[in-house]
Amino acid sequence: MDLSSINPILLLASLMVAATPILLAAIGELVVERAGVLNLGVEGMMITGAVCGFMVAVSTGSPWLGFIGAAVGGAILALLFGILTQVLLSNQVATGLALTLFGLGLSALMGQNYIGMKAPSFPDWHIPLFGDIPIIGPIVFQHDPMVYVGLILVAAAWWFLHKTRAGLVLRAVGENHDAAHALGYKVVRVRILAIMFGGACAGLGGAYLSLVRVPQWTEGMTAGAGWIALAIVVFAGWKPWRLVLGAYLFGGVTVLQLNLQAAGLAIPVEYLSMSPYLATIVVLVIMSAGRAPGSLGRIFHASR
Amino acid sequence: MSLISIQGLTKAYPGVVANKNVSFDIGRGEIHALLGENGAGKSTLVKAIYGLVKPDSGTMTLEGEPFTPAEPRAARAAGVAMVFQHFSLFDAMNVAENISLGMENPPPQNEIAEQVRKVSHQYGLPLDPDMIVGDLSAGERQRVEIIRCLLQSPKLLIMDEPTSVLTPQEVEILFQTLRKLAAEGTSILYISHKLEEIRALCDHATVLRLGQVVGECDPKTTSAREMAEMMVGMVLHVPARREKPLGDVALTLTNLTAPAPHQFGTALRGVTLEVRKGEIFGIGGVAGNGQDEMVAALSGEMRTQTDMVKIAGQPAGHLAPNARRAIGLCAAPEERNGHAAIPDMSLIENTALTATTRKNLANNGFVQWDKARDFAKEIIRTFDVRTPSERSTAGSLSGGNLQKFVIGREIMQDPDVLVVNQPTWGVDASAAAAIRQALLDLAAQGAAVVVISQDLDELMEVSDRFAALNDGKLSAPRDAATLTIEEIGLMLGGAHDLEVAQ
Numbered sequence: 072m073d074l075s076s077i078n079p080i081l082l083l084a085s086l087m088v089a090a091t092p093i094l095l096a097a098i099g100e101l102v103v104e105r106a107g108v109l110n111l112g113v114e115g116m117m118i119t120g121a122v123c124g125f126m127v128a129v130s131t132g133s134p135w136l137g138f139i140g141a142a143v144g145g146a147i148l149a150l151l152f153g154i155l156t157q158v159l160l161s162n163q164v165a166t167g168l169a170l171t172l173f174g175l176g177l178s179a180l181m182g183q184n185y186i187g188m189k190a191p192s193f194p195d196w197h198i199p200l201f202g203d204i205p206i207i208g209p210i211v212f213q214h215d216p217m218v219y220v221g222l223i224l225v226a227a228a229w230w231f232l233h234k235t236r237a238g239l240v241l242r243a244v245g246e247n248h249d250a251a252h253a254l255g256y257k258v259v260r261v262r263i264l265a266i267m268f269g270g271a272c273a274g275l276g277g278a279y280l281s282l283v284r285v286p287q288w289t290e291g292m293t294a295g296a297g298w299i300a301l302a303i304v305v306f307a308g309w310k311p312w313r314l315v316l317g318a319y320l321f322g323g324v325t326v327l328q329l330n331l332q333a334a335g336l337a338i339p340v341e342y343l344s345m346s347p348y349l350a351t352i353v354v355l356v357i358m359s360a361g362r363a364p365g366s367l368g369r370i371f372h373a374s375r
Numbered sequence: 376m377s378l379i380s381i382q383g384l385t386k387a388y389p390g391v392v393a394n395k396n397v398s399f400d401i402g403r404g405e406i407h408a409l410l411g412e413n414g415a416g417k418s419t420l421v422k423a424i425y426g427l428v429k430p431d432s433g434t435m436t437l438e439g440e441p442f443t444p445a446e447p448r449a450a451r452a453a454g455v456a457m458v459f460q461h462f463s464l465f466d467a468m469n470v471a472e473n474i475s476l477g478m479e480n481p482p483p484q485n486e487i488a489e490q491v492r493k494v495s496h497q498y499g500l501p502l503d504p505d506m507i508v509g510d511l512s513a514g515e516r517q518r519v520e521i522i523r524c525l526l527q528s529p530k531l532l533i534m535d536e537p538t539s540v541l542t543p544q545e546v547e548i549l550f551q552t553l554r555k556l557a558a559e560g561t562s563i564l565y566i567s568h569k570l571e572e573i574r575a576l577c578d579h580a581t582v583l584r585l586g587q588v589v590g591e592c593d594p595k596t597t598s599a600r601e602m603a604e605m606m607v608g609m610v611l612h613v614p615a616r617r618e619k620p621l622g623d624v625a626l627t628l629t630n631l632t633a634p635a636p637h638q639f640g641t642a643l644r645g646v647t648l649e650v651r652k653g654e655i656f657g658i659g660g661v662a663g664n665g666q667d668e669m670v671a672a673l674s675g676e677m678r679t680q681t682d683m684v685k686i687a688g689q690p691a692g693h694l695a696p697n698a699r700r701a702i703g704l705c706a707a708p709e710e711r712n713g714h715a716a717i718p719d720m721s722l723i724e725n726t727a728l729t730a731t732t733r734k735n736l737a738n739n740g741f742v743q744w745d746k747a748r749d750f751a752k753e754i755i756r757t758f759d760v761r762t763p764s765e766r767s768t769a770g771s772l773s774g775g776n777l778q779k780f781v782i783g784r785e786i787m788q789d790p791d792v793l794v795v796n797q798p799t800w801g802v803d804a805s806a807a808a809a810i811r812q813a814l815l816d817l818a819a820q821g822a823a824v825v826v827i828s829q830d831l832d833e834l835m836e837v838s839d840r841f842a843a844l845n846d847g848k849l850s851a852p853r854d855a856a857t858l859t860i861e862e863i864g865l866m867l868g869g870a871h872d873l874e875v876a877q
Contacts, residue, residue, distance in 0.1 A: 236475075236481075239472060239475065239476060240476065242465075242467075242468065243465050243468070243476050246465040246466065246467050246468065247463070247464070247465050247466070249463070250459075250463035250464060250465060251463075251465075251476075253427065253447070253459060253463040254447060254463055254476060254477050255426070255446050255447030255448045255451075256476075362467060364467070365465070365466060365467065
């Protein structure tokens with residue numbers, strides 16, 4: 072075993088990259104759950120975003136357009152979920168699971184002709200001034216723009232939820248949809264918009280995998296990242312900043328165990344592979360989760 | 376000139392006409408009562424005024440202008456505010472956020488907090504804007520709703536059954552606030568079926584029955600009995616008491632002592648009492664003085680030392696509820712949805728849940744559903760429970776009907792000892808009379824009955840002996856026939872429990 076082959080700066084730098092797809096998907100799901108909707112279809116929306124983003128990026132040559140395409144694709148799939156659960160009042164858990172299976176199949180179908188292609192390159196930013204700081208520069212300030220988009224989205228979601236009127240209404244809808252309806256707020260409309268936002272974020276997370284992390288298209292390439300995003304939302308107690316912690320912890324342990332595997336640590340690979348999941352769950356459980364939104368997962372019907 | 380005038384308002388739902396040609400006026404600064412039994416159409420009517428329901432026909436005018444609110448926002452903008460029966464509050468949010476959600480164009484949060492402090496003190500309803508609403512008491516939660524309305528300076532304030540969750544002291548504070556508001560020119564539409572409250576508070580009453588206006592009166596000069604008979608449309612049956620000899624001691628509590636079961640509970644301190652067969656023992660007291668714990672200790676939900684509770688001389692303090700049912704004690708707790716019955720289960724299933732032991736509804740661990748169904752049908756028929764079928768869920772029944780079912784289920788098991796807590800809480804007048812009569816009949820057949828209630832009139836009507844619970848201690852029992860209301864007031868513990876809740 073040769074631990075000296077692990078470069079701590081590179082390790083920390085790749086942590087942020089590894090965490091970004093989960094962070095993107097999780098912040099979207101957090102907003103959805105704060106609106107009182109449990110969408111278990113994150114995995115399906117991520118993989119759909121991954122293939123849509125890849126297709127658009129390859130055909131236009133622009134990774135930015137790819138990300139926009141991924142967000143649109145994820146949001147369209149989420150809208151389907153929204154119509155089924157909010158208008159047709161189907162069960163959210165069953166519909167979410169179906170959405171995951173549907174997304175996996177749909178993406179495989181759509182991506183058939185794209186297997187083996189290479190995505191257009193999405194260069195890292197070297198942020199002037201900050202990027203030149205020794206040690207911190209390479210760790211924090213020399214990434215591709217989507218890493219920062221993810222963090223900005225978290226900050227924006229926190230600001231929206233806690234500082235704006237619309238965010239207050241969204242939380243109210245999630246907390247007690249009957250009361251929100253009685254006060255005259257449009258429960259279904261708020262929820263469908265939140266669901267679409269969640270789908271767009273999941274799509275961005277998926278496209279980050281197919282355009283930056285891998286970067287090519289393979290079937291089922293999300294490999295459970297959507298489920299981790301869902302778990303992190305719960306364990307973060309529906310609080311945006313703890314979401315960042317959870318995602319970075321997960322990303323960090325993932326990168327570390329990959330490095331340890333490469334360094335030939337004498338532990339069976341299976342233990343190393345499960346370590347990110349275990350570490351994330353243990354830490355977030357110890358931090359004691361917050362309270363779930365009161366109406367989470369319940370069907371809303373504006374009966375008399 | 377009246378503030379709001381309603382002419383010929385009609386609203387029909389598939390299969391039922393909720394309001395039929397309803398007309399009435401509310402004057403400025405008037406406290407107007409809307410009276411009616413459950414299902415008389417009160418809620419639909421106020422929802423129409425608040426813009427939650429669109430009437431099929433009829434007109435409303437507010438200050439002489441046509442008033443057709445399409446949604447609650449429009450109603451609020453026009454100066455109509457409403458305090459809901461089931462509070463429309465958000466538990467995980469603080470007071471200021473909750474208030475902000477109920478306002479049109481609210482100012483920023485810190486200004487709201489300032490206004491909440493000011494207005495709440497002005498009306499004697501102190502509130503801390505930073506408190507999380509889920510931590511507040513029922514009375515404080517209602518204050519949040521009222522302050523939310525007051526911040527918008529409403530012309531008309533609608534209150535839907537505001538006192539059903541309040542203690543008598545909180546009710547008094549609420550009435551002072553409402554009188555002050557009315558004196559300042561705000562009109563109040565007050566919905567209730569508590570007649571004595573309406574007599575104490577309101578200037579004018581409109582009585583609804585089956586969706587139609589059946590009468591108007593001045594509640595200050597009309598007796599509660601006359602109003603109740605207008606509501607139900609028939610002469611009310613006064614529970615008849617039969618003289619009966621008392622039998623052996625059926626229930627004995629000896630120095631019943633138990634720690635508080637949870638943080639907000641009350642410890643029981645040395646409760647001693649004896650109830651004989653054929654006797655109804657009434658226990659009064661302000662909520663939260665050990666009533667729930669008393670029922671739990673009697674029913675077997677809370678175990679105590681073996682000798683503290685004896686059923687027909689048999690030590691039973693260690694027994695679980697089903698073992699107590701087997702030797703003759705049945706109980707009906709206060710909360711019918713979720714404690715006495717499971718809302719999402721059918722009446723048949725709810726029957727099987729408590730009656731299996733005494734009615735032999737199970738055979739080798741298998742429930743005999745046909746027997747359970749027959750028993751449920753029998754309860755429904757005997758106690759006149761209005762339900763489409765015994766397969767309906769408990770939660771789909773109105774409060775009064777479910778209460779009749781819950782009490783009936785225990786009575787029809789023919790217990791030797793029956794314990795009931797708040798048997799007519801939130802139940803309309805005719806159902807309440809039927810339940811009281813059933814309790815009297817059960818005692819006449821030779822059962823011992825313990826009635827725990829906060830309704831003193833009810834206790835005086837049914838009980839043979841009376842005692843008061845105060846901070847977990849039971850006063851010495853008195854013969855109910857010779858007691859006066861003043862003496863009861865003293866038994867309830869004098870002034871120290873009656874301080875204004877801050």
